[in-house]
Amino acid sequence: MSIALRQRAIEVxxxxxxxxxxxxxxxxxxxxxxxxxxxCTPCVPPAERxxxxxRVVFTRRRLLAGDLLFNExxxxxxxxxxxxxxxxxxVTLQDGREQVGGFLFAGDVLALDAIxxxxxxxxxxxIEDTQVCAISYQSLAGAMQRQTTLxxxxxxxxxxxxxxxxxxxxxxxxxxxxxxxxxFLLDLSSRFHDRGQSAREFNLRMxxxxxxxxxxxxxxxxxRTLSLFQQQGLLAVERRRIRFVDLESFAQxxxxxxxx
Amino acid sequence: MSIALRQRAIEVxxxxxxxxxxxxxxxxxxxxxxxxxxxCTPCVPPAERxxxxxRVVFTRRRLLAGDLLFNExxxxxxxxxxxxxxxxxxVTLQDGREQVGGFLFAGDVLALDAIxxxxxxxxxxxIEDTQVCAISYQSLAGAMQRQTTLxxxxxxxxxxxxxxxxxxxxxxxxxxxxxxxxxFLLDLSSRFHDRGQSAREFNLRMxxxxxxxxxxxxxxxxxRTLSLFQQQGLLAVERRRIRFVDLESFAQxxxxxxxx
DNA sequence: CGTTCCCTTGAACTTTCTCAACCAATGTGG
DNA sequence: CCACATTGGTTGAGAAAGTTCAAGGGAACG
Numbered sequence: 113m114s115i116a117l118r119q120r121a122i123e124v125x126x127x128x129x130x131x132x133x134x135x136x137x138x139x140x141x142x143x144x145x146x147x148x149x150x151x152c153t154p155c156v157p158p159a160e161r162x163x164x165x166x167r168v169v170f171t172r173r174r175l176l177a178g179d180l181l182f183n184e185x186x187x188x189x190x191x192x193x194x195x196x197x198x199x200x201x202x203v204t205l206q207d208g209r210e211q212v213g214g215f216l217f218a219g220d221v222l223a224l225d226a227i228x229x230x231x232x233x234x235x236x237x238x239i240e241d242t243q244v245c246a247i248s249y250q251s252l253a254g255a256m257q258r259q260t261t262l263x264x265x266x267x268x269x270x271x272x273x274x275x276x277x278x279x280x281x282x283x284x285x286x287x288x289x290x291x292x293x294x295x296f297l298l299d300l301s302s303r304f305h306d307r308g309q310s311a312r313e314f315n316l317r318m319x320x321x322x323x324x325x326x327x328x329x330x331x332x333x334x335x336r337t338l339s340l341f342q343q344q345g346l347l348a349v350e351r352r353r354i355r356f357v358d359l360e361s362f363a364q365x366x367x368x369x370x371x372x
Numbered sequence: 373m374s375i376a377l378r379q380r381a382i383e384v385x386x387x388x389x390x391x392x393x394x395x396x397x398x399x400x401x402x403x404x405x406x407x408x409x410x411x412c413t414p415c416v417p418p419a420e421r422x423x424x425x426x427r428v429v430f431t432r433r434r435l436l437a438g439d440l441l442f443n444e445x446x447x448x449x450x451x452x453x454x455x456x457x458x459x460x461x462x463v464t465l466q467d468g469r470e471q472v473g474g475f476l477f478a479g480d481v482l483a484l485d486a487i488x489x490x491x492x493x494x495x496x497x498x499i500e501d502t503q504v505c506a507i508s509y510q511s512l513a514g515a516m517q518r519q520t521t522l523x524x525x526x527x528x529x530x531x532x533x534x535x536x537x538x539x540x541x542x543x544x545x546x547x548x549x550x551x552x553x554x555x556f557l558l559d560l561s562s563r564f565h566d567r568g569q570s571a572r573e574f575n576l577r578m579x580x581x582x583x584x585x586x587x588x589x590x591x592x593x594x595x596r597t598l599s600l601f602q603q604q605g606l607l608a609v610e611r612r613r614i615r616f617v618d619l620e621s622f623a624q625x626x627x628x629x630x631x632x
Numbered sequence: 633c634g635t636t637c638c639c640t641t642g643a644a645c646t647t648t649c650t651c652a653a654c655c656a657a658t659g660t661g662g
Numbered sequence: 663c664c665a666c667a668t669t670g671g672t673t674g675a676g677a678a679a680g681t682t683c684a685a686g687g688g689a690a691c692g
Contacts, residue, residue, distance in 0.1 A: 225534040225535050278537065
């Protein structure tokens, strides 16, 4: 579950994965970002396969916008990697209040937080047409026992999620609506950039209400703040299309947001 | 790093650890709660030691109130287990705004989130006189390679932290000042209870300002809200001493807070 | 072509924050 | 032991930020 703002870029493993991608001709771009690609049978040609790699069961799954990948409380069987599309993860209070915990895009891995509890702790829904790989956790755990690299990468991934979560606490705890939204947009920008898309201009995949929920704001405040940024000449907003007029100065103006 | 509200109780591993405690006569109570006690040379009598347990290096460290355990950005060498006392973990924005990320008590394990980055992502300070065990991560990682149980327990611990973090996001994102403070007090109550202390009455170890920072509120709001709870006959507050007039009904009144 | 969903904007209202004064407890140095 | 400073906590009043309620517009979809 990606609950928070990303690091500016994810350094080492991406590099490695990209090098690997060139070498091994990964089927799709998302796999180059996926931390689990070494386990993925379709991603690794037979010649290079580890003998036990066979045991890790990957399943492809297609979702339409609005489809649930899994529900809070469902038994945990698999972790997932996003191949294409986008999803949101949500948690719900007893009284029905819902909070978006994060947005997931191609290459993101999710459901790691279920390992402890054997049940999913959030609901994940596709917000556009989406493909995911399901990776059986049982077989993954087995492979991790044998492959140290993999196990380390996995711990690393988990602990990265925690870093993101604690950054998000800062956002929700200390920042104004403008700062929250700026942080959110800069996060999206850097994530799209990492995926080879434009950092300056992109389509939001989610509604104002979902953004608001994620940031602890109402949809009206999100809308007003976007309008404000536009009035100030910082952004061009047209429905879900966002363009930074000057990305560098925007980032600078809100730099308090980007790590200490 | 404990960034969020705890589960009501931590089930399986505690049970196991307590059974172990009885069997092996752990030196202090905190060790019975510590997820790493199996590695702890003083905790495991020579007869029962795994041959590679020797390699995990534990160091005791004493801190006075106000002492730093480590600073944001310090190189990461060890994870820590709290033996006694309390600490707070904080993160800071460039402009100096600070956010308390969590409070740590006896038996808690911290600095797990540094694994990914090789640097500590938060500053941890003792808020009263405190003892910790420092566990060399290098030797811990080695032991985990050999002991599957340990490695699984570690992943479990990491993923528990994530569950807590996402619960905290709910608190900061969706809840009013009263709900936040109620959630905080109930969390403390259950944590003290887990440690064999009273769930109904306890001393806050932290200032109003620290509570406020943790909950995304000002210290004045914390103070006013405590006064309000007292006026409503829910709490008896006297400086840092908190007593629930009726813990069950208090919990019920704010039950929206406690998981779905 | 009408319905639905999403977004925008305005106005009144609520909550929390900010600023400020004050009190109580604790610690310090003469 | 007392005067004084420091730290932590309480309370009030006004200001600010964001929410709620309400109305209306536009794109998308059947």
